[in-house]
Amino acid sequence: METPPLPSPDRTPGGRPRVVIIGCGFGGLEAAQALAAAPVDIVVIDRTNHHLFQPLLYQVATAGLSAPAIAAPIRHVLRKQIAKGQLTVLMAEVTGIDTASSCVQMDGGEHLHYDHLIVAAGATHSYFGRDDWAKYAPGLKTLGDAFTIRRRVLTAFEQAERETDPVKRLPWLTFAVVGAGPTGVEMAGTMAEIAQQTLSAEFCRIDSREARIVLLEGAPRVLGTFSEDLSQRAKEQLEGLGAEVLPGARVTNITAFGIHYDLTEHQPDGTTQAVSHFLPTRTVIWAAGVAASPLGKALSKATGCELDRAGRVVVQPDLTIPHHPNIYVVGDLANARSYLDPAKPTPVPGVSPGAKQMGRKAAFNIIRRMKGLEPQAFRYFDYGSLATIGKRAAVAMVELPFTRKQVRFSGFVAWLFWLFVHVYFLIGFRNRLVVMMDWAWAYFTSQRHARVFPDPHALEPNKVLMRVDEAQPVPASAPPKVG
Ligand SMILES: Cc1cc2nc3c(=O)[nH]c(=O)nc-3n(C[C@H](O)[C@H](O)[C@H](O)COP(=O)(O)OP(=O)(O)OC[C@H]3O[C@@H](n4cnc5c(N)ncnc54)[C@H](O)[C@@H]3O)c2cc1C
Known part of the structure; x- marks a missing residue:
């Protein structure tokens, strides 16, 4: 089997648009899978090598389950898209986003060009300004x-x-x-x-x-x-x-x-x-307490997009940020609204179904835009708690x-x-x-x-x-x- 080439830091050589997805949690994984049939090259960047099922994390913390039961290597989960040469996984921490040159910056200093960007970096703990409590x-x-x-x-x-x-x-x-x-x-x-x-x-x-x-x-x-x-x-x-x-x-x-x-x-x-x-x-x-990933701040610095008090990026109805129709923010990092009733948009909670549905919608809107169609507003279906x-x-x-x-x-x-x-x-x-x-x-x-x-x-x-x-x-x- 021919080895697929590594993603070029410049534009994709084959001319297909490149979708870069930051974070392979619930939102990022769903977006990558929803793009499987689309004529795009995908690069998934995550700082860990695994997709984690956070709802059962407390079972690992309390010794009921071992780690591999609730986590799966990202490469393995996405192996079919990797095998057909559509997708590359990079284990790296994204440290910045340069919207002027449409590049993301990684911890080693490397840059990677994107045509479409999905930021799905999730959230972290917040100690309400008392970070000194974290060690205890x-x-x-x-x-x-x-x-x-x-x-x-x-x-x-x-x-x-x-x-x-x-x-x-x-x-x-x-x-x-x-x-x-x-x-x-x-x-x-x-x-x-x-x-x-x-x-x-x-x-x-x-x-x-x-x-x-x-x-x-x-x-x-x-x-x-x-x-x-x-x-x-x-x-x-x-x-x-x-x-x-x-x-x-x-x-x-x-x-x-x-x-x-x-x-x-x-x-x-x-x-x-x-x-x-x-x-x-x-x-x-x-x-x-929960605070959005610091990438929200980096994105706000680069684009001037609004952040809420938890540091989440306030997104438009189609999940993009203002003036950047090719940058989507999904999952826990997004302060998004659901337009099930367009007259009465409602806030989307920070839960895994919300992240998955947003990831799917971002992929769907990328495909619509590539076809010259208008993107659609996000609609969240709440199945309960x-x-x-x-x-x-x-x-x-x-x-x-x-x-x-x-x-x-x-x-x-x-x-x-x-x-x-x-x-x-x-x-x-x-x-x-x-x-x-x-x-x-x-x-x-x-x-x-x-x-x-x-x-x-x-x-x-x-x-x-x-x-x-x-x-x-x-x-x-x-x-x-x-x-
Ligand atoms: C303990 C716990 C229990 C939960 N229980 C439930 C539940 O029962 N039901 C429910 O619906 N929801 C639950 N949630 C919430 C749910 O897990 C989140 O809403 C969901 O994971 C959000 O998905 P996401 O894709 O936005 O982020 P995440 O799933 O957190 O994924 C973010 C990904 O981005 C990566 N990443 C972050 N920063 C960078 C960076 N700079 N560079 C590269 N990669 C990066 C991370 O490694 C991670 O893989 C729980 C959360 C926790 C923490």
């Missing part, structure tokens, strides 16, 4: 994040087993999750199961069932995008699993030794007051097809539905099989098979993992109430 409270976005969280959670139980002083042991057995959106709820519920079931017979000095899993949420309720009744059901299910839920808790500081937060409390005279608390814990997980809390516990809001009527349900049926949907949307037959087998095993044994991690000292020498004989620190400010 890792977020969950990449496989690397999931490995870090898995290591820290399991290491905390190991440290608790080593610690002989019951007072010093307590922070090792306290786990805080900040943010009660779907990811925070899934993390807290699963960590409660790990403490209550998975580890309960495997330690001698500690009883893992005494571990506290505390879920802190600044808003008055968990799962704020769900209806109030489902939000209440989710809270009850979490508490049923043994997690503590603290709505209205505003985090004010995070250190290696714990988390400071203000809680609105009702006073005897009927007024409310924010009371400061300190929760001593060695393990904090950040599931609270799901969140799992633990074994046999989930909540679901689903739009019925055709009628657009919404049904809401929770508990075992919602959990089964959640399992089915996630297995269905996973990429690759093998991954589906592996996930189903792992879940069946976990369901009947309560075991989580992926509980191994590399030597923590080699990876993070004594930064956050303190030695067990280290003295407890004194909080910097006046001692707040211990929560």
Whole structure:
């Protein structure tokens, strides 16, 4: 077989327009696949070598699944388009976009020309201006994040087993999750199961069932995008699993030794007051804030396009940016509206179906433009929302097809539905099989098979993992109430 030539940094030699896609997450992958039959050359650039199914990332973080079950090499997923010489994959970080010369710039300094550009670089964590919290409270976005969280959670139980002083042991057995959106709820519920079931017979000095899993949420309720009744059901299910839920808790500081937060409390005279608390814990997980990829800022600098407060690019109805009909922004990086009802455009949520539908629409509009047709406005079809809390516990809001009527349900049926949907949307037959087998095993044994991690000292020498004989620190400010 003839080896296809590497993409030239200049125009495509064959004269076919080149579509460069930055990011091979949900939006980028869908766009690449939707262009398979189009007379274009495609270059997909991603800084990792894999497409990641983020909705199941928390399962890797909590040792329920191993990484290859939820991630697939980009080259393998797109192998058919590669084999027919249409598509090239480059593993590189895009560092800039030069719209004057229609080039993207990569981390090695190389430039690559584009005729059409789809920017699908997604989002990252936001610590609301407190980036210093990141080292104590890792977020969950990449496989690397999931490995870090898995290591820290399991290491905390190991440290608790080593610690002989019951007072010093307590922070090792306290786990805080900040943010009660779907990811925070899934993390807290699963960590409660790990403490209550998975580890309960495997330690001698500690009883893992005494571990506290505390879920802190600044808003008055968990799962704020769900209806109030489902939000209440989710809270009850979490508490049923043994997690503590603290709505209205505003985090004010995070250190290696714990988390400071203000809680609105009702006073005897009927007024409310924010009371400061300190929760001593060695393990904090950040599931609270999301910020757009820095490429949004780079694009705004290059083109003057508008960004919203989260750094997302405000796109036009056809998903392009103003004055650049060949540059599309899709997925979590886009602040897009749906024109299902053109008179009443509605915001598109930052979820995988939104990214996939936008990726497909960008590809479709590129093809229309090449045919000399007008591009179409984006229309988002919302099929509903799901969140799992633990074994046999989930909540679901689903739009019925055709009628657009919404049904809401929770508990075992919602959990089964959640399992089915996630297995269905996973990429690759093998991954589906592996996930189903792992879940069946976990369901009947309560075991989580992926509980191994590399030597923590080699990876993070004594930064956050303190030695067990280290003295407890004194909080910097006046001692707040211990929560
Ligand atoms: C933990 C978690 C759980 C979630 N659960 C759900 C859920 O249950 N249901 C749901 O619908 N949605 C869920 N989401 C949201 C969903 O995953 C996102 O909406 C979706 O991934 C957005 O797709 P995207 O293509 O915009 O970005 P992503 O899927 O994030 O892909 C972005 C890609 O761009 C690459 N990239 C980034 N910057 C660069 C660069 N400079 N150069 C090169 N490559 C770059 C990244 O490596 C990545 O592959 C979850 C998200 C997370 C983090």
